[in-house]
Amino acid sequence: MTQRLVSHLRYAALAVPNFDEERDFFIRHWGLTEVHGEDGLSYLAAEGSTEPFILRLRRDEKRVDLAGFGVRNRADVDALAAKLHADDVQFVHEPQELTGFSGGYGFRIFDGDGRVLEFSTGYQTREARKIREREPIPAKLSHMVFNSQDLNKTARWYIDHLDFTISDSLVRPDGAEMMHFLRCNPNHHSIAVAMGPHHSLHHLSFEMRGIEEWMRGAGKILRSGARMIWGPGRHNAGDNTFAYFLDPAGNTIEYTTELALVDDDLWEAHRHDISELSTQDQWGTAQEMSELVARESFNDIDKGLFVAPPV
Structure with missing residues (x-):
């Protein structure tokens, strides 16, 4: 390992x-x-x-x-x-x-x-509790995804300097990479990098207790008035469920569950063709990925690059 x-x-x-x-x-x-x-x-x-x-x-x-x-x-x-x-x-x-x-x-x-x-x-931790059956709240932060103008350069930085490993990639039919999923532990990915028109946040993902809690959570957010931009469905890369929404600031946020765990010694990275519907959604319940859907997660240009926050 x-x-x-x-x-x-x-x-x-x-x-x-x-x-x-x-x-x-x-x-x-x-x-x-x-x-x-x-x-x-x-x-x-x-x-x-x-x-x-x-x-x-x-x-x-x-x-x-x-x-x-x-x-x-x-x-x-x-x-x-x-x-x-x-x-x-x-x-x-x-x-x-x-x-x-x-x-x-x-x-x-x-x-x-x-x-x-x-x-x-060495930071102070808090006492966690078991999420109750059917309780539609996040159990933890799952992963964070960035848009990058130079997908391979960004992914290579995390590999070379932080020892992250590519678990899987999404590619176009011509073989061009569109997204890399990177891990630093057995979780299939803790971060991912997507090809975008500029550097920005692609989405934040929050892990739910299970399928029942994930589905009830998605319904709860729909009833709040937030817009679901993609889902519900189940990805191929990572094998996790997905339901993507826009928060009030226009950031894409996701409820997910059942993200795959991988063995460093045995796992072989896959290159999934994004034109295949099973790559986008194994269940076929979500709308087909399109340029319009993808554009929702391009987000605003991140103006905080190379500027440290005050806290």
Whole structure:
């Protein structure tokens, strides 16, 4: 089994101009719990996760503030920082005691496209509870997907510098890559990179307890008035269910469940032809993927590249 210094995806942090509306949506409809709040800043947890929070919202111009990753211990944090320095990666700050909510020890960098990444350990965890049968709320953060103008360059950065591995790829009939799914642990993917017209957030995905809870959750969000842009269905790559919605800020967010687990020593990456309907949706319940559907997740140009957030 491959031993990586990055253990898992912890949280996503977004800045949104309609902060109050966005916060209300994620608490009242999406099913997250606010565990800490400041003026224009909200930390939201999933009831089924020991992570202190899985989503941070901040009032500001729309952007991705950062993606937060977990590291097993302080020695691994220092080893990862040393590796990235040797690779001439640009740092936001060096390994240090973190003073924000939940604390910890870690550092921040810019990835090759200018997104801010945080790597941390030793933070305060929370007591998770078992999600009840038929309870339509997220159990945890599943994965985070970025749009990139140069798909292969972005994916290669995560492979070369953070030891991520491509689990599967989506390709056009002519063989051109359209999406790469990358893992840092047995989960089929913790991040993915999609070909897009600009760098931006493609979507955030939240794991539900099971199929029943996922389907009830999708119905709940539809009744909230949010628009489902694709689904419900079941992907081929990752074998997970999907139901994609637009949040009030125009970000694509997903309820999913049953994401595949893979064995590093046995798994062979596949190249799935996006023109085949079974690649898009094994069940055939979702509308066929089209340029109009794909465009929904292009999102606004991320104006936060190579600009560190204030918190």
